[in-house]
Amino acid sequence: MLQEGTKGVMGTTGKETGIWGIKISGVSLPLYLVMLAILVVTIALGKLPTTMMGPIAVLVLLGNLFHFIGNKLPIVKTYLGGGSVFCIFASAALATFGILPSYVVDATEGFINNMGFLDFYIAALITGSILGMSRDLLIKASIRFIPVALISMVVAFFAVGLVGMLIGNGFADSVLYVSLPAMAGGVGAGAVPLSTIYANFLGVDSADIISRLIPATAMTNVMAIIGAALIARAGESAPKLNGHGKLMEKGNLDNTKPKAVKPEISQLGVGLMVSAVFFLLGQVGNYFFPQIHAYAFMIIFVVICKVTNILPQYYEDSAVMFNNLIVKNLTAAVLAGIGIALLNLNVLASALTWQFVVLCITSVVTISVVAGFVGRLFGLYPVESTITAGLCNNSMGGTGNVAVLSASNRMELIAFAQMGNRLGGALVLILSGFLIQLFS
Structure with a gap:
């Protein structure tokens, strides 16, 4: 029975109503505002x-707030990447314009750059994402979908460079700071490790690099x-080119769905250990082949274990559970950390030239057209191929894939979008280590 005095807060069903029903990351808005006030x-x-607790409090509270706001703003949520993009730029504004005290910014930068918070997040993301794929999907897709995605990426790479x-921007600068970050699979598992790779070889701070990659x-x-929205709409008038959410004209590849696991508290710790060990394997690989980044080795080892079925199901499920936990609860914090610690808005503003916009258009248009044409040759529906093998490989990873597929009403193809991001992103990371040496 409800106690007296809760009228207007709890309805007759026991659910919170009114302003109490608005929740940010599971917390009612009034209580969240109290937490923010304390911060x-x-x-x-x-x-x-x-130390650790200070930056975590800043990133979690501000990150979830900005992510919530970004997903509510009409134009931002529909066309500008929603909460993810808004979270990065709003957090960056706090640091760039001195709204956050310098000691808070410095502590957050130390937590992000020196304590390995991003390593922790990326390790969980990479391990869980790949082990969460269906093995059959991974193998079957390599025959048709993967070649289409990779051919599209290669053509887009050279198109941007040429x-x-x-236009006078140079081949090297164009591919390193436009083409590769566009195809690296987002921010957390793409632009961030890419900035680390560049920074290591150039001997500069990663904050200077990522401010050039994130734009x-x-x-x-x-x-x-x-x-994606425009292509889906245009595809309605071309039924032979439109699979309406089905990728292949023939075969049963579309029946393979990504793995779903129910949370089990006892396995979360196991998932942490599995992710940590794969991260360490990446470090070992990097020791023997320093030209290839540890993240790339990590992805390679995870893919090998998935394809060869070395890991028992229990450990795969544990890694997926841990990945779900981290992504669900820390993504907004990571995005806020990137904005505060790694994104300089002054550098970003200087990057928004007409040449930059032309190169971004070149990347998106080229990868789309090639994916649709080559996909047709490989037995895929051009509309679906354009969206999954093309546009999703120029999106911001997982959140970008969701936005692209939502805009085209093809969420059932999320597994292919994720696969293209992860495998294509892995190749981008591997090649970036060689290219930065070649062009620097």
Whole structure:
């Protein structure tokens, strides 16, 4: 029975109503505002801890707030990447314009760059995403879908480079700072490790690099979302080219769905260990072949284990559970951390030239057209091939895939979008280590 005094807060069914029914990451809005107020007072008093707990509180509370707002703003949520993009740029604005005190920004930068918070997130993301795929999907897709995606990426790579040469931007600068970040699979598992690879070889701070990478990732993501909606609409008038959510004209590849597991508390710790060990294997591979980044080795080892079925189901499920836990609860925090610690809005503003916009358009248009044409040759429906093998490989990873597929009403193809991002992104990371040496 409800206690007296809760009228207007709880309905007759026991559910929160009104303003209490608005929730940010599971917390009612009034209570969330109290939490934010406590954070603001702590920062104002100069008492925010500069150890782990301080930055975590800042990133979780601000990240979830900005992510919530971005998903509610009409134009932002539909065409500009929603909460993910808004979270990055709103957080970056707090740091760039001095709204956050310098000691908070410094502590957050240390947590992101020196304590390995991003490594922790990326390890869970890579391991869980790949082990969560169906083995049959991974093998069957390699015959048709993977070649289409890779051919499209290669053509787009050279197209951006050649256009860059024609407009005076240069081949090297165009492919390193527009083409590769556009195809790297988003921010967390794409632009961030890519910036680390560049920074290691150039001997500069990764913050300087990522401020040049994120504009391309964000811009091509926006274009991919808009393009998916337009292509899906145009496909309605061409029934022979449109699979209406079915990728292949023949075969049963579309019946393979990504793995879904129910959370089990006892396995979360196992998933943490599995992710950590794969991360360590990446470090070992990087020791013997320093030209190839540890993240790339990590992806390679996970794919090998998945294809050869070495890991028992229990451990795969554990990694998927841990990945779900981390992605669900820490993605907004990671995005806020990227904005505060790694994105300089002044550098970003200087990157938005007409040449940059032309190169982003070149990347999206080329990868789309090639994916549709080559997909047709490989027995795929051109509309679906264009969206999954093309546009999704110019989106911001998982969140970008959801936005692209939602815009085209083809969410059932999420497994292919994820696969193209992860495998294509892995190749981008592997090649980037060689290309940065070749062009620098």
